[in-house]
Amino acid sequence: MTENKTQLTGASVDGFLAAVEHPVRHRDGLRLLEMMQDITGQEPQMWGPTIVGFGQYHYTYATGREGDAAAVGFSPRKASLSLYGLTSAPEAAALLARLGKYRTGAGCLYVNKLDDINEAVLAELIRTGYRHVTTVLHRA
Template sequence: MAENKTQATEASVGGFLDGVDHSVRHRDSLRLLELMSTITGEEPVMWGPSIVGFGRYHYRYETGREGDAAAVGFSPRKASLSLYRLLQSPEAGALLPRLGKHRTGAGCLYVNKLEDVDEAVLAELIRAGYRHMTAWTQNG
């Protein structure tokens, strides 16, 4: 069976974020780093070349494919910030209308800049997503 493309690496999170050229994405990435570290209590880890992740969960599909992924995380992409695993919790549906300007798709939450969203609501999404994904591993 093929190995998962996105795996935890030993790459430097600080080095990766220092390389973010877009000034707003860089600033927002540093804030997300602080926010996600505080909420999850986890150290940041690079997953693949461009995802900063916190914690991990284990998945196993009916096909037999299994692996590990970041419980929550983000990536400063060219078009927007991509936030991972914040939409999976049962609370997400009620929180999203209060978040502010955002898009969703492919299981991700996309934000152009953090000043477009309510940071308290974002913190709740992070907390709920992390709690859900880590509980899922324990119970799934």
């Protein structure tokens, strides 16, 4: 099997976020860094070149493919903020109904800017997503 593309890199989270040119993505990235670190109690780590992750878990698919991934994380991409690990918990659907303006795809939550959403609901999504991945799914 091929190696997973998104792995821990050891790169600097601060350096990555400092290089985000879009002023709103930069500001929102710093806010997400603070929120996710406070809620998870984990230090941020770079997963691949563009994902800031907190905690990790080990997964195994029915196909036999397995690997490690960030429990929750984000990436301040050009088009939107990509948020990871927030939609799989059983509570997620009810929370998403109260979040505000967002879209989803392939296990990701996409937000244009934090001003478009309810940050208290986002905090609860982070909390429940992290708890679900680290207690229900296999730990790394």
